[in-house]
Amino acid sequence: MRIHPSLSCLALLAFAACATDGAAPPPAAPRAAASAPSSFDGTWRGTGTLVSRGGTSCSEPTQTGTMRVAGGQAQLELGSRTGERLSGPVGPDGSLSLQAGARMFRGQFTGDSFTGSYIDPRCPREWTMRRQA
Numbered sequence: 001m002r003i004h005p006s007l008s009c010l011a012l013l014a015f016a017a018c019a020t021d022g023a024a025p026p027p028a029a030p031r032a033a034a035s036a037p038s039s040f041d042g043t044w045r046g047t048g049t050l051v052s053r054g055g056t057s058c059s060e061p062t063q064t065g066t067m068r069v070a071g072g073q074a075q076l077e078l079g080s081r082t083g084e085r086l087s088g089p090v091g092p093d094g095s096l097s098l099q100a101g102a103r104m105f106r107g108q109f110t111g112d113s114f115t116g117s118y119i120d121p122r123c124p125r126e127w128t129m130r131r132q133a
Helices: 005-018
Strands: 042-050 062-070 073-078 084-089 095-100 103-110 113-119 125-131
Antiparallel strands (some): 042 062, 062 073, 095 103, 113 125
């Protein structure tokens, strides 16, 4: 009995596909490492006091805000009415500088306190925050 050459090739390919060389599969790609904790991590809450009114659309004279810091990354929520959020890294020395367009939020962490300025052409504010327990 004679076997057609194309069937021989097909059988050889099937056998080769099933065979392994005994090598282990390649290792999985490493996961991105989580940011290391920083001494500024935590939830910070406080108030921003209006410095001057550059327009009529400024909200109340004082505004509340929450900032969360995890792994040295700050996420700031300014006022529930505006829903504005800014985020960025905290410097090793506790300095913070966030920007969104013409608006900037800059300040300094010291122990369990934060003082900063919200720089906005219309409604600039001076902020004080405390780390929550």
